Amino acid sequence: MVDPGPTDMTPAEARDALAAELALGLLEGTDRAEALRLRLADPEFAALVAKWEQRFAALHAETDPVDPPAELWDAIAARLPGAPADDARTVVDLESRVRRWRFAAIGSGAVAAALALVLLTQQPPPPTPALAPQLAVARIEGEGPGPLVQARYDRTSGIMQLRVEGIAAGQLVPELWVIPADGVPVSMGQFDAASTAQITTAAQVRALLTDGVTLAITMEPASSIPSPAPTSTPIAAGKVIIL
Amino acid sequence: MTRTALSPSADDARAVLVTALADVSRGDRAALRKLYSLTSAKLFGICLRICGNTASAEDVLQTVYLKVWDRAGQFEAERASPMTWLATIARNAAIDWQRSVAGRPVAAAALTDSIAETVADDGPAADALIIGKQTDSRLHQCLGELEGRTHHCIRAAFFEGLTYAELAEREQVPLGTMKSWIRRGLTRLKACIGDG
Numbered sequence: 001m002v003d004p005g006p007t008d009m010t011p012a013e014a015r016d017a018l019a020a021e022l023a024l025g026l027l028e029g030t031d032r033a034e035a036l037r038l039r040l041a042d043p044e045f046a047a048l049v050a051k052w053e054q055r056f057a058a059l060h061a062e063t064d065p066v067d068p069p070a071e072l073w074d075a076i077a078a079r080l081p082g083a084p085a086d087d088a089r090t091v092v093d094l095e096s097r098v099r100r101w102r103f104a105a106i107g108s109g110a111v112a113a114a115l116a117l118v119l120l121t122q123q124p125p126p127p128t129p130a131l132a133p134q135l136a137v138a139r140i141e142g143e144g145p146g147p148l149v150q151a152r153y154d155r156t157s158g159i160m161q162l163r164v165e166g167i168a169a170g171q172l173v174p175e176l177w178v179i180p181a182d183g184v185p186v187s188m189g190q191f192d193a194a195s196t197a198q199i200t201t202a203a204q205v206r207a208l209l210t211d212g213v214t215l216a217i218t219m220e221p222a223s224s225i226p227s228p229a230p231t232s233t234p235i236a237a238g239k240v241i242i243l
Numbered sequence: 244m245t246r247t248a249l250s251p252s253a254d255d256a257r258a259v260l261v262t263a264l265a266d267v268s269r270g271d272r273a274a275l276r277k278l279y280s281l282t283s284a285k286l287f288g289i290c291l292r293i294c295g296n297t298a299s300a301e302d303v304l305q306t307v308y309l310k311v312w313d314r315a316g317q318f319e320a321e322r323a324s325p326m327t328w329l330a331t332i333a334r335n336a337a338i339d340w341q342r343s344v345a346g347r348p349v350a351a352a353a354l355t356d357s358i359a360e361t362v363a364d365d366g367p368a369a370d371a372l373i374i375g376k377q378t379d380s381r382l383h384q385c386l387g388e389l390e391g392r393t394h395h396c397i398r399a400a401f402f403e404g405l406t407y408a409e410l411a412e413r414e415q416v417p418l419g420t421m422k423s424w425i426r427r428g429l430t431r432l433k434a435c436i437g438d439g
Contacts, residue, residue, distance in 0.1 A: 013430060020429040021407075024397070025338040028406045032342060053335075055436060057327040058382040059401050060334075065284035066291055072301055073279055076308045080272060221301065228298045231305075 019048035023056065074171030075221045075231075138215050140176075140238035142166070147174075147236040149217060155242075158206050160188070160199045167193040167235070172219035175227055177234075178205060179214040187226030188215075202226075211242040260325035261318075268316035275312055282326065283308075286333040293337035293404040303340050307333045338404050385435035393428035396421070 009017065021027050022035040039046045138151040150163040160176075167174050174193055177185040188205050191197035201209065216234040220227050260281065266274030286307055290300040310332055318328050386394050396410050405413070411421040 009426070009430075016433070017426045017429055020433075021425075024400045025334075025342075025404050026400050026407045026410075026425065028342055028408065051439070053331045054323070054327065055382060055433075055438070056401055057324075057330055059398070060285075060289060060327070060330040063285070063288045063292055063402070066288040067284045068287040068301060068304055072283070072304060073276065075301075076279070076305050077272070077276070079305065079309055080275070080312060228296070231302050 015045065016048055019045060020052045023049050023052035069221065071171060071221045078171055134243075136209060136211075136240050136242045138238050138240045140215050140217055140236045142217075142234075142236040147217065149174075149176075149236060149238075151215065151240075153201075153209060153240070155206075155209070158201045158203075160201055162191055162197040162199065164191070164193060164195060164197055167217075169193045170219075171221075173222045174217050174235075175220045175230070177216045177218065177230060178208045179216060180208045180210075181213075185216065185230055187228070187230075189226050190220065190223065209240055211240060213240045214238070215240060257325060260329075261320045264311075264315045264318045264320075264325055267312060268318070275308065278311065278329075279308055282329055285326070286329060289330055289333045290337045292402050293334065293341060295403075299340065300337070303337050304333070306340075307336045310336060334404075341404050342406075381436060385432050388435060389428045389431060390424075393424045396425060397428055397432075400425075 018035055018038075022032070022039065027035055039049055134155050136153040136155060138153070140149040140151060141147060147164075147166045149165070149167070151160055152163075153160045162176075164174070173190050175190045176188040176199060178188055179185050186205060186208060188201055189199050191199055214237060216230075216237040218230040218232050218234050220231060260278065263274045263278040263281070267278060283304065287300060287304050290303045290307070291297065294300040294303055307329075311329065314332070318325065386397065389397070392414065396405075396414065399405050399410060399413070407418060407421055407425070410425075411418045414421065416424075
């Protein structure tokens with residue numbers, strides 16, 4: 001058992017307390033893992049947990065409803081099996097080959113391995129020139145006839161011009177990410193899936209746009225501010241080359 | 244205050260949700276859409292309170308309805324209220340997210356007072372049609388009989404998804420002390436509710 005608990009408890013009481021702890025979400029780490037395993041393995045314990053969930057459910061009446069953003073349903077619909085949207089299919093196809101972005105993004109070592117699967121064609125960076133460069137380019141692409149985004153970045157003005165091909169306009173919109181050495185993606189913002197787009201990079205992002213850094217594109221629910229983290233696998237990726 | 248979509252009565256509301264869940268279990272996307280329109284605000288409120296930030300709550304809410312899509316066939320109308328079933332899926336999904344490696348640093352940073360102030364403790368919402376008040380009053384009565392700090396901590400665990408360790412830190416007591424407070428509280432709570 002996870003924890004002997006107070007000495008005045010019988011084994012049955014301790015077991016029921018554990019069920020309550022799992023239902024309330026008090027446990028973490030190995031305690032939680034063990035309790036979850038027990039719930040899977042032991043229907044009686046599972047019933048105790050369900051009973052506690054039911055007891056506490058009355059408290060949900062206190063939580064006020066909050067309307068989610070209107071586009072959230074579209075994101076759900078796109079993830080249902082057989083979703084018709086083109087953009088969703090692209091993401092799902094990639095998901096079948098690449099581990100979830102989230103998982104990849106957790107460890108900086110893992111992110112390199114995961115991206116290696118996505119970076120299908122990629123130009124090796126040329127030797128860094130001696131003079132202070134002002135321009136950078138990146139070719140951000142997915143599979144075969146899939147997305148291709150060519151980026152031209154003016155390091156003086158901080159403006160990135162994008163030439164966009166092969167991204168279907170749909171419920172989800174493309175968002176550009178820079179993935180620095182620590183492997184944690186930082187959003188550069190969303191852009192129009194039409195033929196050309198322009199992103200004015202934020203000051204903290206500019207410092208990250210170094211030679212060889214990875215850029216990636218994911219499809220995200222539309223948002224007026226950069227997303228805090230990607231919610232899906234990238235549909236395209238490539239590296240920055242400073243000219 | 245009352246969710247007008249579910250008027251005029253709780254029985255009708257329940258019947259609508261039960262029917263929608265049955266249709267979802269047969270792969271009816273329109274039924275899931277309907278279920279979403281009736282319940283997403285409530286479930287989003289639950290996720291938001293635990294996740295502590297909108298972006299993560301949106302992410303979790305997506306997974307909630309994908310879980311509902313997969314599990315609708317497991318719902319047993321004769322044993323559970325549909326809204327309780329849905330609310331439990333939402334809360335567990337939010338807790339799962341928070342306990343995951345991905346959720347941890349974000350949640351720790353995002354559990355700010357401002358969020359807590361926005362959504363916490365402004366008394367029971369008039370949502371009687373979605374979740375009945377019967378057990379509600381009993382549970383509240385029994386919680387009210389617990390020692391004040393224990394009551395407070397159990398509520399924080401429920402609404403904010405705090406762990407033993409987080410509660411101990413917040414209350415500035417040793418972990419073992421927090422565990423024995425809560426376990427004693429839970430035992431008393433069960434005895435008070437008197438449902439086995």
